[in-house]
Amino acid sequence: MLTIHAADLLLPGAGLAPVPDGAVAVDGRGIAAVGPYEDLAAERPGARVRRWPGILTPGLCNPYGPELLERAYHPDPREAGELGTEPITGDALAALDMTEARWGASARRGVQRMMAHGTVAVAGDLWRPAVVDAVQRAGLSMQERFEEPEGTPSLDPFASRPVDDAFLPPLGPEGRDATFAIFDVPTTGDPCEALAEHGAGTCVATVLGGRLVYRAR
Template structure:
């Protein structure tokens, strides 16, 4: 089934399966594909982000379960706080899944990672659908779920063109300048990876 994703500016992507079939103005794509399902999003369609700190956020941090907020808080735990938890495989896997979900909520479509050392993390991340890119060295900057807050220039995937993987994000802002000013934390509306809607703000 063909789905057309369109933003407030009238920019649109026609997606079939895992691939982008066409890109252009909504009116043009709708006319060319009159039977397609149309999703209209507030804000702007962007390629999404590559989070360069995938290793630090998924294998060197623990993302507390909401039920643990009373004792562990809600922010990722690292360093001594992480070591004190003595996590087993089940908790590592659950943490990695929550970490990926939190990345998706910031418009992240890919994470750069060193090879995972914890099998439970590797398996959990693979099942989420997040694209994992090789990372030959530490990129510097400050690990953050919001790539715009990492003290590094934001990195985005290649431009979305017909035939390329349908990976993109939607931010409820007027333009890229407002996105840079407000950040991804409160503005991400949706994240799509390989044609699958993996995050949608309710």
């Protein structure tokens, strides 16, 4: 079914001008059109409409793939009483009995947390088979990292670099994979400043290849 995802502001990326009340029309896994919601809706009267608060942007790439998925353990919610809820690293990680199966389960939870921050790609070399399998099954793309990223590894791709650098290629033209995210941040003023200030934890939805893979409750 053709679906139109509309938001208060569309930020296409690559320096393209923001579109107030903008939208992306999705047909299958691809983009059918990008532009003002009224135009897209008028051309597609039978489309299902999903309306979101905030800013719709290209999907994000997290530069800390190995650090977050192969050098950190994401506890199972059932372990929260013993291990807490935040990723475990360093000496605390070394003290855990990390089997390949446990690495795979951790990576699946880590990937879900990434998608809840608008992430649809990770950068860096992944070598653990269970981790690679988790990333591929989720549909995230893996990108080469040409230099070591600065800053502390974070689930928030906006935390350590300019907002524009976190975006994948811009939305459009027609035929490109429908991969984007929506962040519930203020739309007055500079949208990049709003995203940087409030962070990717404000993500309300992530669409990957036309699939809604994350939706905030």
